[in-house]
Amino acid sequence: MKEKKPYFIHTKVYYFITELFVGIALMGVEMSASRLISTYFSSSQVVWTLIIGVIMIAMAIGNYWGGRQADKKPSYTRLYLELLFAGAYIALIPFFGRFVIAGVSALFALIVTSNLVIWASLVSCLILFVPPLLFLGKVTPSLVKYSMGEKVSGKVIGSLEALNTIGSIVGTFLPTFLTIPFIGTSNSFVLFGSMISALGLIYIITELIEKNSKRKISNDENLEENVKIKKYEFKVTILSAVYSALLIIGIVLSSNASFIFWNDETLIKEDESIYNYLKVDKIGNQYSFSTNVLFGIQSAINEDDSLTDMYYDYLLVSPFLVKENPNILILGNGTGTYATLMKNYLQVECEITAVEIDQKIIDLSYEYFHMSDDINVVCDDGRNYLTRSKDKYDIVLVDAYSSISAPFQMTTVEFFTLVKNHLNDDGIMMMNINMVSEAKDSINVALCDTAYSVFDNLYTFKVPNGSGMEVFSSKNNDVNLLERIQNIDASDYEYALELKFNQMKRGLKEYKDTGIRLYDDTCDVEIRSIRALDNIINAELEYYRRIFKEKGIRGLMEELFRS
Numbered sequence: 001m002k003e004k005k006p007y008f009i010h011t012k013v014y015y016f017i018t019e020l021f022v023g024i025a026l027m028g029v030e031m032s033a034s035r036l037i038s039t040y041f042s043s044s045q046v047v048w049t050l051i052i053g054v055i056m057i058a059m060a061i062g063n064y065w066g067g068r069q070a071d072k073k074p075s076y077t078r079l080y081l082e083l084l085f086a087g088a089y090i091a092l093i094p095f096f097g098r099f100v101i102a103g104v105s106a107l108f109a110l111i112v113t114s115n116l117v118i119w120a121s122l123v124s125c126l127i128l129f130v131p132p133l134l135f136l137g138k139v140t141p142s143l144v145k146y147s148m149g150e151k152v153s154g155k156v157i158g159s160l161e162a163l164n165t166i167g168s169i170v171g172t173f174l175p176t177f178l179t180i181p182f183i184g185t186s187n188s189f190v191l192f193g194s195m196i197s198a199l200g201l202i203y204i205i206t207e208l209i210e211k212n213s214k215r216k217i218s219n220d221e222n223l224e225e226n227v228k229i230k231k232y233e234f235k236v237t238i239l240s241a242v243y244s245a246l247l248i249i250g251i252v253l254s255s256n257a258s259f260i261f262w263n264d265e266t267l268i269k270e271d272e273s274i275y276n277y278l279k280v281d282k283i284g285n286q287y288s289f290s291t292n293v294l295f296g297i298q299s300a301i302n303e304d305d306s307l308t309d310m311y312y313d314y315l316l317v318s319p320f321l322v323k324e325n326p327n328i329l330i331l332g333n334g335t336g337t338y339a340t341l342m343k344n345y346l347q348v349e350c351e352i353t354a355v356e357i358d359q360k361i362i363d364l365s366y367e368y369f370h371m372s373d374d375i376n377v378v379c380d381d382g383r384n385y386l387t388r389s390k391d392k393y394d395i396v397l398v399d400a401y402s403s404i405s406a407p408f409q410m411t412t413v414e415f416f417t418l419v420k421n422h423l424n425d426d427g428i429m430m431m432n433i434n435m436v437s438e439a440k441d442s443i444n445v446a447l448c449d450t451a452y453s454v455f456d457n458l459y460t461f462k463v464p465n466g467s468g469m470e471v472f473s474s475k476n477n478d479v480n481l482l483e484r485i486q487n488i489d490a491s492d493y494e495y496a497l498e499l500k501f502n503q504m505k506r507g508l509k510e511y512k513d514t515g516i517r518l519y520d521d522t523c524d525v526e527i528r529s530i531r532a533l534d535n536i537i538n539a540e541l542e543y544y545r546r547i548f549k550e551k552g553i554r555g556l557m558e559e560l561f562r563s
Helices: 012-041 045-072 076-111 116-137 139-148 154-217 222-256 311-315 337-345 359-367 382-388 415-421 443-455 481-486 496-506 525-562
Strands: 266-271 277-283 286-290 299-302 327-332 351-355 378-381 393-398 423-431 459-462 470-474
Touching: 012 045, 012 076, 012 139, 012 154, 045 116, 045 139, 045 525, 076 116, 076 139, 076 154, 076 222, 076 337, 116 139, 116 525, 139 154, 154 222, 154 266, 266 359, 277 359, 299 337, 311 337, 311 423, 311 470, 311 496, 327 337, 337 351, 351 359, 359 378, 378 496, 382 415, 415 423, 415 443, 423 443, 443 470, 443 525, 459 481, 459 496, 470 481, 481 496
Parallel strands: 327 351, 327 393, 351 378, 393 423
Antiparallel strands: 266 277, 277 286, 286 299, 423 470, 459 470
């Protein structure tokens, strides 16, 4: 009699397929996790470190747990049930993850006075990613044991590890270049979760069919054993049904999940690119653009191209400081508020080159933000553009620092040296800093000190009613920017602009260097950004913390609803 071939799910081929797709899902979840978390807490190296650290811890514990369990109580069915659960959990993350992050952030905002972003992002990562990744971590040691039993085979171990690594490579590239830009972060989680669940579901269904088939052709000599088997199969069926239902719920809810869930009345556009989560809001006659949810906006424009009442208005001082018809370079154009106001509001005859790394943001600048066709928009990293370009400019605006992070490569002595080298002899550099803190070692102090070390002159203006600062430097130290700004005559323009310039005249200060220097090799801008953010948040939350301390959660809720 011919020996019956084992079902496909009981062959090494299926185990190898499992290992491959677990590797894809693992890195796919990690890369998607970075987008989900960075949307709220920035994409700084600090946040990346927390994400990677949490995931590696979860995998290490899962590896250890899976190895011990495989030795003591080996069970294919349990392993694939756990994969089914892990996949359902992953698919649900985009939906419930938003509420977890918001809840954790609110809790820590009340009880923590330092490193709020670090603690909130760490705990959010622990809740969201540890449970499913523990089970993914169990896969490799379990499959090694199940594939070989008590035998030791370097070939099998090597093959499983290689497939896991290959899967991880694929999973690293998929979210960044394919799934997130085309189907979004939420659907990326759904895709990778469904992939894992499918592996588990295929195994469970086939296993149940096989066991049922064997029982039908066998006699009932051992009724007690058959009863136990039936109970076990019933339990597996119920768990599979529950996990499958969770998966379906996750697919439905997460596929339509938006990062904006507490106030979407003003939202008119939501999208994702390789680099950013993107959203456009409209309040009254003003369009605003942001690459994150919790903090700040990156660009704004009014439908009639009037003043925005934001920091962009003060930057319009620039053409009054240099020769007529200036040549302008913008590093970090966003959707181009400064460039648009220069062309449409001031109507200055100038040549503008605007550098923006994200093509989707450039597309939005034309769709919603009135970007003029005669502005030369370049899709590139700001520093990379300076490295390649040989052109020189009368004005260079550095506006690449968001409300919660700054790209380190555009904060160092080497970067500001490049900026200076691209200025004409009487050219000026302007810099917008959003995370202004009073701390002596904050990001704004470090940036100003570093720029001062290159330009030897610096003037700062704190934007009223906000956390922003405008910085001005001249390549030529014989040029007195303070005097030039004081002598500006804006009487040909509306009174609102003249008021802005008068505010600047009163608030402009000569900067005093404190000696901090940021270099490419030792730049710690992420840590300084976190500190600045902590200071800004603590200042905003102090009132509510005091109410919470004095009146408890009920008093706090009453105050929030009252306001």
